[in-house]
Amino acid sequence: MTTTQPPLHVRHATHPAQVPGFSTADLREQYLVDALFTADTITAVLTHHDRIVLAGARPASGPLTLPTWPELRSEYFLERREAGIVNVGEPGTVTADGTKYELPTGACLYAGRGVRDVVFDGPDSAFYVFSAAAHTQFPTTLVNPGEGNRLELGDQRTANRRTIDQYIHADGVRSCQIVLGVTTLHAGSTWNTMPAHTHDRRTECYLYFGLPESERIVHLLGEPEETRHLLVADRQAVISPSWSIHSGAGTSSYSFVWAMAGENQAFADMDGVDVRDLR
Numbered sequence: 001m002t003t004t005q006p007p008l009h010v011r012h013a014t015h016p017a018q019v020p021g022f023s024t025a026d027l028r029e030q031y032l033v034d035a036l037f038t039a040d041t042i043t044a045v046l047t048h049h050d051r052i053v054l055a056g057a058r059p060a061s062g063p064l065t066l067p068t069w070p071e072l073r074s075e076y077f078l079e080r081r082e083a084g085i086v087n088v089g090e091p092g093t094v095t096a097d098g099t100k101y102e103l104p105t106g107a108c109l110y111a112g113r114g115v116r117d118v119v120f121d122g123p124d125s126a127f128y129v130f131s132a133a134a135h136t137q138f139p140t141t142l143v144n145p146g147e148g149n150r151l152e153l154g155d156q157r158t159a160n161r162r163t164i165d166q167y168i169h170a171d172g173v174r175s176c177q178i179v180l181g182v183t184t185l186h187a188g189s190t191w192n193t194m195p196a197h198t199h200d201r202r203t204e205c206y207l208y209f210g211l212p213e214s215e216r217i218v219h220l221l222g223e224p225e226e227t228r229h230l231l232v233a234d235r236q237a238v239i240s241p242s243w244s245i246h247s248g249a250g251t252s253s254y255s256f257v258w259a260m261a262g263e264n265q266a267f268a269d270m271d272g273v274d275v276r277d278l279r
């Protein structure tokens with residue numbers, strides 16, 4: 001089928017000193033990715049923070065093939081890249097060089113460097129793609145919800161009881177740079193990632209999903225002593241540069257894909273910020 005292929009949206013890196021001068025609209029333009037999932041379209045954003053590409057594929061009326069973009073100067077998208085793909089919609093399939101993988105909601109497919117053809121299918125599926133530059137090839141691997149390393153964090157009394165599934169990480173599915181998982185807030189819990197942290201060696205992106213259409217997440221960003229917020233809807237992503245905290249509270253519970261790329265893959269390489277020190 002024929003589809004319109006939107007251009008790659010390129011976002012330059014930002015300096016923390018710019019943040020105090022940003023209006024709400026400026027903050028949203030720099031850090032919020034608000035329309036990744038348009039029917040029969042693959043939408044993509046390249047951020048110069050660690051050269052991460054975020055893409056969304058919604059194969060509503062037929063299969064969609066992952067293209068490449070002129071800015072990448074590559075023959076095919078994964079020629080020098082790797083990707084973590086998470087289905088944030090209804091069950092669907094991803095076919096990587098002829099091998100078809102079934103992805104229920106919340107499942108993750110790691111697609112390694114060198115995979116030429118990636119095809120998304122499933123009328124109500126929605127595939128989130130997080131891609132980083134890759135120096136070598138690791139095997140393409142499927143991880144289903146609950147099959148990764150599972151962490152139970154937080155407490156209902158502080159409204160942050162949540163389950164963290166680590167999928168792509170140093171002790172799980174191997175990759176060059178990507179560390180990726182899905183966190184699900186338990187019913188009645190609203191806070192993620194509080195106490196907040198930074199990790200100056202990695203850029204991290206959150207893609208919120210499973211949030212009712214009428215609800216919003218108040219996502220906190222910026223340096224710990226100079227924070228700002230974004231009001232974020234379902235299936236929207238936020239880019240957190242290395243100097244930025246990334247934490248939020250919803251008007252309801254929700255899930256999110258967290259994914260990072262950069263200098264190392266140590267999940268525990270975080271600089272925690274005491275709640276009392278946030279400004």
Ligand SMILES: O=C[C@H](O)[C@@H](O)CC(=O)C(=O)O
Nearest residue numbers: 162164183192193194204258
């Ligand atoms: O660097 C790690 C990431 O920010 C997330 O894994 C945090 C998270 O999912 C949570 O606390 O809810």
Ligand SMILES: [Zn+2]
Nearest residue numbers: 197199204246
């Ligand atoms: Zn983090």
